[in-house]
Amino acid sequence: MEEEMSDLAAPPATAEELRALILERYDGLSKRLKQIARFVLDQPNETALETLAVIAERTNVQPSAIIRFAKTFGFSGASQMQRLFRDGLVSGNAALNYGERVRSFAQSAATNPARNPAELLSEFVGGNVLALQTLEQPATVDQVDGAIRLIQTADTIYVAGFRRSFPVASYLAYLLQQVGRRTILVDGVAGLARQQMSAIRKGDLLIGISYQPYAGETLELVERAVEQGADILAISDSLVSPIAKPATCVLQVREAEVRGFRSLAASICLAQALAIGLAFATEEKPVEPAPKRKGRKA
Amino acid sequence: MEEEMSDLAAPPATAEELRALILERYDGLSKRLKQIARFVLDQPNETALETLAVIAERTNVQPSAIIRFAKTFGFSGASQMQRLFRDGLVSGNAALNYGERVRSFAQSAATNPARNPAELLSEFVGGNVLALQTLEQPATVDQVDGAIRLIQTADTIYVAGFRRSFPVASYLAYLLQQVGRRTILVDGVAGLARQQMSAIRKGDLLIGISYQPYAGETLELVERAVEQGADILAISDSLVSPIAKPATCVLQVREAEVRGFRSLAASICLAQALAIGLAFATEEKPVEPAPKRKGRKA
DNA sequence: AATGGAATGAAATTTCTATTGCATTACACG
DNA sequence: CGTGTAATGCAATAGAAATTTCATTCCATT
Incomplete structure (x- = not known):
């Protein structure tokens, strides 16, 4: 040469x-x-x-x-x-170029069949970091704003997510309770999911969480809630997922998929951001739709 | 035409x-x-x-x-x-150049108590990314190896975690069930946590998950399990947490803490790595847990 | 079960874009 | 002022990507 x-x-x-x-x-x-x-x-x-x-x-x-x-x-x-x-x-990040990282990451994950724990862990960390960073896309950010407002104005908040989505649902419910919202986790214990939500009505909010393959129960609950006049906040992996269509507001989360298993880290992060965003928004300008009780927190 | x-x-x-x-x-x-x-x-x-x-x-x-x-x-x-x-x-992108975003973020993070969703989200993403990356520390990796072996050799696996740890527990239990391990999630429904675990014995494994402030229930269950001769795998935020001391193996997770709220993203990631590492360790040959719909090309 | 029409896949074709080779021009130095 | 070298422009070429065409499959309807 x-x-x-x-x-x-x-x-x-x-x-x-x-x-x-x-x-x-x-x-x-x-x-x-x-x-x-x-x-x-x-x-x-x-x-x-x-x-x-x-x-x-x-x-x-x-x-x-x-x-x-x-x-x-x-x-x-x-x-x-x-x-x-x-x-x-x-x-949108000039320093670390994204496209190539994703590409090379997916490649290396696809080729090597045998791995040791260190590599495996590394693979997950890499995938999840990418997934987290996609949360920062402008589209998502806008929706977060809307979602917070929805939660803020809701009377009672129901959170539903089954199977793979359940950890996210339970976490979100926990956080919302922490920041002082009246929240009910629809956990479906004893097959009573429908009954748990029977009292939902206009002014309430159902947060439905569902990823592919979409659990039928969640969809059913969402439809029911819509019928009864409640608002719906959907957290899902696509804007056209069955749960997203009837929703008032949709938060799209692109989770990492490693070796056929999708993660939840991004959703967890989003849940946290929602709850704390809500806390700050409430603190800033208290929205009191029906000041029956002193719904204050410290 | x-x-x-x-x-x-x-x-x-x-x-x-x-x-x-x-x-x-x-x-x-x-x-x-x-x-x-x-x-x-x-x-x-x-x-x-x-x-x-x-x-x-x-x-x-x-x-x-x-x-x-x-x-x-x-x-x-x-x-x-x-x-x-x-x-x-x-x-859309010309507006937000990365360097500027970082600068404005650092500034407002230090001073402003009130924040907009974009910055908040950004803060969480940043924090969680760091937390995830600390998972890759050699110390953790070694423990993961040991943890996988523990899970692998256990007869029945019990997973316990309450309050903030519950989402992680439910996720880990879900994953372990997915990869074919006999797993029981100790969810404490109806206050029956102790009863759920009464059958634990030598050869079984209790995975206890607990972060500060440590939930008393979990500790109690762990002690009980030790008495009955079971192994303990602790997932916690410190090597000296009450739950870690009696444990056979400890996985330490340093979670991100943003505005006083600790996250769970790193724990979720760890749970996933555990489960899939286990799957690979158990079945070295069948690499495909769920075969894709159509044949892959190179 | 058969038929018609839409949907889909595969390959041919066309269009366009990057790249290369070569001729010409500009410039520096003797 | 002439010569050699680097820079530039132009047109040809190679290559890739988009688009079209057509055969096949799928699906609904009778």
């Missing part, structure tokens, strides 16, 4: 690295290359996802010049450089 | 519009189209910038199906639909 590899040594691994490298070598670049460098620095988004022709046109250069630029900085082509910016864009 | 323009009337102009439209028409879609709808709703980012082939593979459909989907919603092709998400991605 006796090519003119003057600087093909180390392609930057992150957008920030590239940025720094460009700044460092900027003065030594040719005229065209400077034009491009400037654009790349100023418009990382455009650089990430516009086509070469478009970028070329914006910066008054030939498409080939962009490729030369990329190669100058150690990439094999312009596409490779674009992927750098692109990955940063997906997560 | 006259196309079958059944609904080519109005292609949505924004990502939100499309989202709403999909939800509205979801029920009327065909099976494949539903699969795609789901992906589009759940993974707008991927939808925005992955290639059709990739999306097709992720959602187990043909590339052509995606195009049909796009056309169903009034677009001329899939690319046009992608542009919609792509635009939203750029504009």
Whole structure:
């Protein structure tokens, strides 16, 4: 390979690295290359996802010049450089690029069949960390706001989740009780789930938690609650899950799936955020829909 | 050429519009189209910038199906639909640059008692991520190995955890049942916790889960189990917690504490790792606990 | 059970985009 | 001012991705 590899040594691994490298070598670049460098620095988004022709046109250069630029900085082509910016864009997190981590993580998890506890644990931690971080997506954040308001204005709160969702339900119920909301965990003991919820009515809220494969009981309870005029807050893995459709507000949680087992860590985290968000919201501007009793907490 | 323009009337102009439209028409879609709808709703980012082939593979459909989907919603092709998400991605993301978010978060975390959902969520995610990562400490890993062996050799497994620990207990019990272990969740319904465990004996295992402030019930059960000759696996926040002292094996979990509330995400993750590590240790050959619906390709 | 129509899958086709090769131009140095 | 080298532009090419077409399957209806 006796090519003119003057600087093909180390392609930057992150957008920030590239940025720094460009700044460092900027003065030594040719005229065209400077034009491009400037654009790349100023418009990382455009650089990430516009086509070469478009970028070329914006910066008054030939498409080939962009490729030369990329190669100058150690990439094999312009596409490779674009992927750098692109990955940063997906997560909204420039520092640690997301797309690649997910990709490589899923890959390594898929290939290695035999593992020791350390690797296994590591795999779970990695998967769950990713899942947690997806909670920060703007869409989710908006829904959290709405959900808190729903809980805040509800009279009595029922929490229902069975099978895999039950731990989340019990945790959420526990937390809501802690922050002073009148909360009933519908646990279905002795097959009495329906009876536990028979008193639900308008002004109350049912928080239904369900993931694939969706437990029929939960769906049934939700439908029942809707009939009786209660609001529904759904916590689920999809906006089109059976439980989400009749819901007043939907919180979508994307859980980690490792070796066919889906986790619950993100849901647990969300439950916590809900409860404490609620506590702060209530403290800030007390919403007293029916001040019969002194529903105060310290 | 006259196309079958059944609904080519109005292609949505924004990502939100499309989202709403999909939800509205979801029920009327065909099976494949539903699969795609789901992906589009759940993974707008991927939808925005992955290639059709990739999306097709992720959602187990043909590339052509995606195009049909796009056309169903009034677009001329899939690319046009992608542009919609792509635009939203750029504009939405430009606002929140990561460095700034971190800075503003650190600031407000120190001073402001009141917070908005985004910051709150961010705080929890950050805290929990750290907590999860501490699970990877060598000390913990060693214990996991021992714990798995304990579970593996036990005859009947009892899982006990109350109050805040209950969600973890119920999750762990669920998982152990899933992987085929004879497991009893000591839930204390009707105040019958002691009775639920009266049959425990040598050869059995009690997994006790307890965090500060340690629930008296759990401790009592543990002591009882020890008397009757059973092994104890403790999951706790300290090696010197009352529950850890009489235990055969201790798994220490350092949970995130945010605003005075300790989380459970790390414990949930640990429970999952335990169960699946157990599954693999027990059956080295059958790696697939639940075979996927269709054959995988490389 | 048979038939028609919709849904789906697979592959051919088309379109578009990145990349390369080469000719031309600009520039530095003797 | 001439020559050599690097930089640039342009057009050809290779490659990939989107789209279309068509055969097959599935499903509902009779």
